[in-house]
Amino acid sequence: MIKTKIIDLIKKTIGNDIEVEISIPGNEQFGHYSTNVALKLAKIRGENPMKIAESIKYEVLSTKPNFFEKIEIVPPGFVNFWVSEKVLQNEFENIYKSGGKWGKSKNKIKKNIVIDYCGINIAKPMSIGHLRSTIIGQALYNILKFSGHKAIGDSHLGDWGKQFGVLIAAYKEKQKDKKLKDISLEGLMELYVDYTARMKNDSKLEDIAKEEVKKLQSKNKENLKIWKKFRSITFKELKNIFNLLGVKFDHQLGESFYNPMLGDIVSEALRKKVAVKSEGAIVIFIDDDKTPFIIQKSDGAYLYATTDIATVKYRVNKFKADSILYVVGNEQTFHLSQLFNAVKKMGIIKNQEMAHIKFGLVLGEDMKKLSTRGGKHISLEDVLKEAIIRAKKIVEEKNPKLILKEKEKIAKIVGIGAVKYNDLSQNRQSDIAFQWDKMLNFEGNSGPYLQYTYARLKSILRKSGFKKFNSKYLNEKTEMDLILKLEEFPLVIERITINYFPHYLADYLFELAKLTNSFYQSLPVLKAEKEIKKARLALIKAVANVLKTGLNLLGIEAPEKM
RNA sequence: GUCCCUGUAGCUUAAUUGGAUAAAGCGGCUCCCUUCUAAGGAGUAGACUGCAGGUUCAAUUCCUGCCAGGGACACCA
Numbered sequence: 001m002i003k004t005k006i007i008d009l010i011k012k013t014i015g016n017d018i019e020v021e022i023s024i025p026g027n028e029q030f031g032h033y034s035t036n037v038a039l040k041l042a043k044i045r046g047e048n049p050m051k052i053a054e055s056i057k058y059e060v061l062s063t064k065p066n067f068f069e070k071i072e073i074v075p076p077g078f079v080n081f082w083v084s085e086k087v088l089q090n091e092f093e094n095i096y097k098s099g100g101k102w103g104k105s106k107n108k109i110k111k112n113i114v115i116d117y118c119g120i121n122i123a124k125p126m127s128i129g130h131l132r133s134t135i136i137g138q139a140l141y142n143i144l145k146f147s148g149h150k151a152i153g154d155s156h157l158g159d160w161g162k163q164f165g166v167l168i169a170a171y172k173e174k175q176k177d178k179k180l181k182d183i184s185l186e187g188l189m190e191l192y193v194d195y196t197a198r199m200k201n202d203s204k205l206e207d208i209a210k211e212e213v214k215k216l217q218s219k220n221k222e223n224l225k226i227w228k229k230f231r232s233i234t235f236k237e238l239k240n241i242f243n244l245l246g247v248k249f250d251h252q253l254g255e256s257f258y259n260p261m262l263g264d265i266v267s268e269a270l271r272k273k274v275a276v277k278s279e280g281a282i283v284i285f286i287d288d289d290k291t292p293f294i295i296q297k298s299d300g301a302y303l304y305a306t307t308d309i310a311t312v313k314y315r316v317n318k319f320k321a322d323s324i325l326y327v328v329g330n331e332q333t334f335h336l337s338q339l340f341n342a343v344k345k346m347g348i349i350k351n352q353e354m355a356h357i358k359f360g361l362v363l364g365e366d367m368k369k370l371s372t373r374g375g376k377h378i379s380l381e382d383v384l385k386e387a388i389i390r391a392k393k394i395v396e397e398k399n400p401k402l403i404l405k406e407k408e409k410i411a412k413i414v415g416i417g418a419v420k421y422n423d424l425s426q427n428r429q430s431d432i433a434f435q436w437d438k439m440l441n442f443e444g445n446s447g448p449y450l451q452y453t454y455a456r457l458k459s460i461l462r463k464s465g466f467k468k469f470n471s472k473y474l475n476e477k478t479e480m481d482l483i484l485k486l487e488e489f490p491l492v493i494e495r496i497t498i499n500y501f502p503h504y505l506a507d508y509l510f511e512l513a514k515l516t517n518s519f520y521q522s523l524p525v526l527k528a529e530k531e532i533k534k535a536r537l538a539l540i541k542a543v544a545n546v547l548k549t550g551l552n553l554l555g556i557e558a559p560e561k562m
Numbered sequence: 563g564u565c566c567c568u569g570u571a572g573c574u575u576a577a578u579u580g581g582a583u584a585a586a587g588c589g590g591c592u593c594c595c596u597u598c599u600a601a602g603g604a605g606u607a608g609a610c611u612g613c614a615g616g617u618u619c620a621a622u623u624c625c626u627g628c629c630a631g632g633g634a635c636a637c638c639a
Contacts, residue, residue, distance in 0.1 A: 021578095023578055023581085024578070025578095025581095025582080026577075026578085026584095026585070027582075027583075029582090029583095030582065034581090034582090036580095036581060036582095036620095039581085039619075039620085042619090043618095043619090049619080074582075075582095075619090076581095076582090076619050076620075077619080078581080078582070121639080158639065161638080161639070162638065162639085163638085163639080255639090278636085279636070279637085280637085281636070281637050283636075283637085289565095289635095290564085290635085290636095291565095291634095291635055291636070292636065292637095293636095294636060294637050296637085297636095297637045298636095298637065299637080301637085303637070303638080303639085304638080304639050307639095329633095330566090330567065330568095330632090330633065330634090331632095331633055331634065332634085332639095333566065333567080333633085333634070334565080334566075334633090334634045334635065335634080335639095337566095358567090360567085360568080360632090361632080361633085363632090394601070395601095397601095398599080398600095398601065399599085414601085425575080425576090425587095426574085426575060426576090427575080427576080429567080429568085430567090430568065430569095430575085431567095431568075431631095431632075432574085432575090433573095433574070435573095435574080437588090438573090438574060438587095438588080441574095441587085441588075442601050443587085443588080443601060443602090444586085444587040444588060444601095445574095445575085445576095445586065445587040445588085446587080446601085448601055449587095449601065449602090451601085452599080452601045452602075453601095453602090455599075455601095456598085456599060456602080459598075459599065460598055460599095463598065464598095491578085492578090495578070499579080503575095503576085504578080507576065507577095507586090510586080510587090511586095514586090517602060517603065518603070518604090520597095520598075520602095520603095521594095521602075521603045521604085522603085522604090524597060524598070525597095525598060526597085526598050527597060527598070561599090562599085562601075
């Protein structure tokens, strides 16, 4: 790669005192590549940055005079590099040769990375809020795997605990007067909401619910059967959504799975003197924090904190996790920081990385929190269906000649792609507004724009056979820009494996698509002179590869036609 | 009350984690379908980066204090 070559060259001139960083300036006048290492070094050494910059330029140029078109130094001490056309052409041949593997990094340390995402609850429909965790988690999963790590996707199911007492109680109540054979997820949700509301004014109902949990936890046959039914109803309905979204997990271990281990976790914490008894409960105090991490209630019951610790232990022992990523909303920041500290204190975690991949809320159009209570509940399935319907309309409009089956296929790919891209193109940390028009926007910076670009490239490629090419025929400015952009792809991937921000990839793909659209708008491909045509076809093929790879990493399909 | 996060064109967001003239999309206004898909392309107008200080050669980014919005904070998940 060009970047690493330049870094090596600079290192030869200034030594290893400081890490050399090369950036790709947004502004063309600052070169293809640029470094501020002279400025940083000047500070350390107390020297004049311009002098250091000058010596870097001189030394680099004298070692490899043909590599660069020019090198400029700019006050207060930037060094800007323009690589020569020949270098870019050669690099393009490498990119072309690696095909769909371009961007995969080699010889990196392979880590076992557990990614905790999606986190659905049994007997609750998935809401628009779950979408973020699922999409971001899946994208990170794909990207980490692509860059050579072992990614382990584990959706931590909310399938145990107090709420099942309520549900079972409500369910049994309804069972008396009505048959409940075909109750839907939505129906279960309604039962739950209704019962909880009544419970507030009626302590009898609360007692019944408590009784039902106890029975469930002591493996009462009837309750276990109802609980299993809730699970199967949930999975049956969620299967549709998972199919639509193309999400897969390696594991779906939930709270019920970890439940038998919780007693041991508490005694381990006590034995290691990490936990103490306080106000009747067993808690872990983190540093001087006043708020303890409660692992056992005064009535003896365990909490999700306990389950979370058990989960970490299991992941470290069974999955040999080097890294555990929690793709969970911002609001859990405090809880997770407590958890991370607790497992370190207990010695469950040593050098492993624990990271909270946090994301903002999905807010309503008014930028206020969407609530499941006030009737504002937005079902994820409805959103996805609406997206597909809107996409279908546009396909009808743009491509009436296609057969129905193909139209439907495209509508699905485009509609889902739009929803996913809308989420993934934004910095996960900030809150996002739920706006139909924006989410399902098919123009501009959107999923469909990228898909459209890909489809156009494929359409051109379909119209011509493929032959050997010579990269020296690529010398227009837009072509050089495209090669430079392709060259950037592995760097983008690498950054994401460090920062876990998938929007870098979305951003990159958008820029690549923009350059590409601009390229074939101004330069003919199929009608170009023979040698040029072959070279441009190769360029298009390489771009199409990266677009497809990139989109797929984001979990978005790239259609051949649209 | 304590702690955490966010504040960037009219709207929705970027800014390579301290770099150069703050970048896009939507919306507005001009152009381009007898060249490979107009879900496209080429232009143009639009910003005192919430406010006030500080650190630095360099601040949207770091520090302090305000203002505004959101979130978390002992037996819910």
